[in-house]
Amino acid sequence: GQGGVPFGTTFLIETFGWRGAFTALGIISLATLVPLALLTKEPPGKSGATADEAADEPMPLPTNLVVPWLSAAVLFCCLCMAVPLMHLVPLIQGQGISAPEAGSVLFVMLIAAILGRIAFGKLADNIGAIPAYMTASLWQTALVFVFTQIDSMDMFYVFAPIYGFGYAGVMTGLLISIRTLTPASRRAGSTGIILAFAWLGHGLGGYQGGLFFDLTGTYTVSFANAALAGVLNLLIVGTLFVTIKRQTATPAQAMR
Known part of the structure; x- marks a missing residue:
């Protein structure tokens, strides 16, 4: 899809x-x-004891602190993510390439992202949710500006799946981090709030990408802003990671 x-x-x-x-x-x-929604059925309910145990599971930080912390991180994370998603095709079209051919680069990038989502899920199993999220965020941040330096379709086809593989791990890492850091009794609401800021980031990223293209006539500033937003996300998530390690006597367990 x-x-x-x-x-x-x-x-x-x-x-x-x-x-x-x-x-x-x-x-x-x-x-x-x-029609597909009408076919959806409620999952079998959990027993009260199981739900209570999940809700009472100790968290490394209070939920009221985790939710705004991750919301701030994902705002900048998705601002970075949105720029190539929304502006890669017109960036390529600006080099005289047709829309279908430019769209095929995005297609290749997002097909590679399928593998990336699976791979970063496995990585989260091995090193923990937040480290996996930070790894994917670093991948995305380090590579996003490179799109503006490419001037041939061959290089776009080579670079796009490399970027796509790593960027895809961001949402995998984020969702696992939410599950790790929030109790079951508040997980659904926490996820909704954090993802609302993610979509806000997507909107801001797409808007600023178009705005600065209109102002400058190139995508250089737009993609540079995306990289800057990625750096801010890494700073926020890195601070969260360090804080959790300091708060818990068993950091490896808290991160996983």
Whole structure:
């Protein structure tokens, strides 16, 4: 889905224009997701004792501290993430490449991301949730600006999956970190709040990318801002990691 839909959308835009493409995607989504949602069943309920034990499991930090901490981190993390997701295709088109061909680079990047999500889940099993999240964030931050330095389709095809593999681990690491650092009784609400800031970051990243392109005529500042946001995310998550290690007598257990 994450690779095929953007790629297919380029053909819809070429055929119907962007308004027609949005309309077509809406109709397709409505026709498929609503029937599938009606087929969804509630999972078997847990016993009261099991739920209580999960809720009472000690956390390394208070939830009221963890939620705003991760919300701030993911705001900048997703600001960084959003820029290539929304502006990589027009960046390539600016070099005289057609929309479908530019979209194929995004397709390759997001196909590689499927493998990255699985790999970073395994990495989280081995080194812990927050270290895995930080590793993926560092990967994304270090590489995002490189897109502006590429001037051939061959290099885009080589570099995009490398970037995509690492960037995909960000959401894997984040979701596992939320599960690790919040009690079961507050996990759903905490996840909703943190992911709301993630989507806000996506919106801000996409907006600033377009804004600075309009102001400067290039994507250099837009992608540089993405890298800067990635650095801020790493500082916030790194501080959280150090704080947890200081708060717990068994840091390895708390991180996993």
